[in-house]
Amino acid sequence: MTSLYPHLLAPLDLGYTTLKNRVLMGSMHTGLEDAAKHTPRLAAYFAERARGGVGLIVTGGVAPNIAGWAKPLAGTLATHAAAKRHRVVTDAVHAEGGKIAMQILHTGRYGYHPFAVGPSAIKSPISPFKPSELSARGVESQIKAFVRCAALAREAGYDGVEVMGSEGYFINQFLSSHTNKRKDGWGGDYSNRMRLPVEIMSRTREAVGRDFIIIYRLSMLDLIPDGSNWDETVLLAKAIEGAGASIINTGIGWHEARVPTIATSVPRAAFAWVTRKMKGEVGIPLVTTNRINTPEVAEALLADGCADMVSMARPLLADPDFVNKAARGLNAEINTCIACNQACLDHAFKNKVASCLVNPRACHETELHYDRTLKPKRIAVIGAGPAGLACATTLAGRGHNVELFESASEIGGQFNMAKRIPGKEEFHETLRYFGSQITRTGVRLHLNTRADAASLIAQQFDDVVLATGVVPRDPKIKGQDSANVVSYIDVLRGNAKVGEKVAVVGAGGIGFDVSEFLVGDGHSATLDLKAWKAEWGVGDPAESRGGLKRxxxxxxxxxxxxxxxxxxxxxxxxxxxTGWIHRSALKMKQVEMLSGVNYDGIDARGLHISFGDKHKNPTCIEADTIVLCTGQEPLRELEAPLTAAGVKVHRIGGADVASELDAKRAIDQGSRLAARL
Known part of the structure; x- marks a missing residue:
């Protein structure tokens, strides 16, 4: 079983327990941790990942007390009654043969509430609340809360805990002079600033005993001004090992860092080099993390000696069976994480329950079921974009007879343009996955076939699903028929010659994508780690504090x-x-962004504009090419004749709502319809 990926699937002996492989499901907040009513859903979510073969699961962050909350009423473990509720989760994971550790997360000044505390009263740029500076007695109280939380986690049946010491949270805030301005024994030089994590670790080990996993999440690259240097990081790692840690997990970047660390534009395994740098400095297992989303990448990292384990969080949202599929050689069937953040992190930061763009069942396992149908139907799905692909393959997987019609020569719809955008290469993976699902589930695919109402009616389908997508909206700009005007579709399909000076009309997602495509002429730093690090100023922490350089x-x-x-x-x-990343990327490429614009006309000189209701400051944006990215309209030409003929018609994706291209809604809508029919 281990021959395909001998390093990834090898067991890891920790002495008192053995992990069945080298896959750590990294911590990620889902929103299910924050309310007792969601505990059964949380249990089902983790149980499905344990059943999928993960070596060790780490939960989303759980606060040790109110001061450590990420937000009001965030998940907290501070009482025996709470520990009893957690048993539902740990029992579910153990029933599937898995192991699970609970992350203890104290957010410090990142807390979005008025009870936030920190080493110093310095407000975070990502929270409106200024933290209270802890007294020496207050610091002791927080340490005791960590220790109590770990002991309660053991009582709750967890196999271990992860102490969150990175990402700019509470412990990190004590370590960095950027946030720690104290003059007492918890501040000043680094030996004092590192006292907090060492005390937490040593006292926690004493409280839970030797046969309990303790992971310490170590910030190996702060990516902020005045962050830790490499000597300090190594000193802390050795002290953490000496204090009783079982495993050290790599943390990359503070939340306030202005360097992307997990978005799709970040190269795969972009930070594994920093974990490798720590190898040999400590004797306990090291975990590397960030943008590891295929078994091939994970295996290569382990084989090269970068780490002893790999952490994958979002890839296991995308496919809970990732490990089992890899072990059986079913790589083509892995639903790969594309690191879009749209349904996971974006939801978490909006206080919504997380999910996954490519797997809507994630965190919704108790409500979204793809059960085998007892009454197979003949169903036509028109359009093989994301919505149609999700719907067709889910329907066929349930046992329906599905015919999928696509007018183009390949599946994918708008994804075929998106995958050409620098930094969105991962979209290829979603189309590869759906291609494999079409074969596996038996969908009958008709490419280069424009379905017409008469043919569909004649074939007497039980249901017809319109996933026909969108057409560009007419912006009605005077002169838009000029030779220097092109559509975003022409640009991204390579059918338009674009000049050196360009005006992009429309600053939605497509406008940003087209701009990024044009300023780099298609070159992608995402596929060139050295270039990407240089572009974002990521350096060696042995040479510059926090790993930041110009x-x-x-x-x-x-x-x-x-x-x-x-x-x-x-x-x-x-x-x-991710929006800030796109804005920063365009700013680095000197893209001028204008809002509140009236489009007064187009001529050979370029785009004539003015501002506001009174058309002030008229000017001409000189441009060789004007690219229209002015929105879309649903394509529903089949709906009326089919409905008139008595056919059951369902609309999904852009054919239903086209206000903004939204693959998350499209795939979710297609999957949920398929679960109902």
Whole structure:
């Protein structure tokens, strides 16, 4: 069984217990941790991952007390009654043969509530609440809360705990002079600043005994000014090992860092080098993390000696059977995480229960079931974009007879354009997955086939699903038929010649994508780790504090101006956790962004604009090419004749709502419809 991935699937002996493989399901907040009513759902979610073969699961962060809350009423473990409730989760995981550790997360100044505390009263840029500075007695109280929480986790049946010491949370805040301005024994030089994590670790080990896993999440690369240098990080790692840690997990970047660390534009395994740098400094197992999403990448990292385990969080949202599929050689059937953040982290930061764009069942295992049908139907799905693919393959997997019609020569719809955007190469993986599912489930695929109402009616399908997508909206700009005007579709399909000066009309997601495509001429730093690190200023922490250095910016290949009619910040509707990355990327490429614009006309000079209701400051954006990214309209031409003929018609994806291309909604909608029919 281990021959395919001998390192990844090898057991890891910790002395008092053995992990069945080297896969750690990394901690990720789902929102299910925060309410007792969600405990059965949380149990089902983790049980499915344990059944899928994960070596060790780490839960989302659980606060040790109110001061440590991420938000009001966040998940907390501070009483015996709470420990009893957690038994539902641990029993479910153990019943599937898995092991699970609970992450103890104290957010410190990141807490989104008025009870936040920290080493110093310095407000975080990501929270409106200024923390109270702890007294020496208060520091002791927080240490005791960590220890009590770990002991209660053992009582609750967990196999271990992970002490969250990275990402800029409470412990990290004591370590860095950026946030620790104390003059007592908990501040000052590094030996004092590192006292907190060492005390937490040593006292926790004493409280839980030797036969209990304790993972310490160590910030190996802070990516902030005044972050730790490498000598300090190694000193702490050795002290943490000496204090009784079983495993050290790699943490990358504070939440306030202005360097992307887990988005899809980050190269795969972009930070494994820093874990490798720690190898040999400590004797306990090391875990490497961030953007590891295929068994091949994970195996290579372990084989190269970068680490002893790999952490994958979102990849196990995307596919709970990741490990078992890898072990059976079913790589093509792995539903790969594309690191989009749209349904996981974006949901978490909006106080919504997390899910997964490519797997809507994630965190919804108790409500979204793909049960085998007892009454197979003949169903036609029109359109093989994300919505149609999800619907067709789910329907066929349930036992329905499904015919999928696509007018293009390949499946994918809008994903075939998205995958051409620098930093969105992972979209290839979703299409590869759906291609394998079409074969596995027996969907009859008709490419280069434009379905017409008469044919569909004649074939007497029980149901017809319209996943026909969208058509570009007509912006009705004077002169838009000029030779220098093209659609985003023409640009991304390579059918348009684009000049050196470009005006992109429309600053939604497509406008940003097109701009990124044009300023780099298709070159993607995501596929070039050295170039990506240089571009974002990621350096060696042995040479610069926090691993930050001056970015090395390459000039844009075109001069691009991005415009929108709306007043306000361009890109305001982009993903909550990724929008800043796209704005920063365009800023680095000197893209000018204008809002509150009126489009007064187009001529050979370029795009004529003015501002506001009174059309103030008229000017011409000189441009060789004007690219229209002005929204979409649903394509529903089949609906009326089919409905008139008495056919049961269902709309999903862009054919249903086209206000903004939304693969998350499309796949969720297609999957849920397929579960109902």
């Amino acid at each position: 970015p090395e910016l390459s000039p844009p290949t075109r001069k691009v101006t991005l415009l929108q009619r709306k007043v306000g910040k361009p890109g305001a509707g982009l993903g909550k956790t």
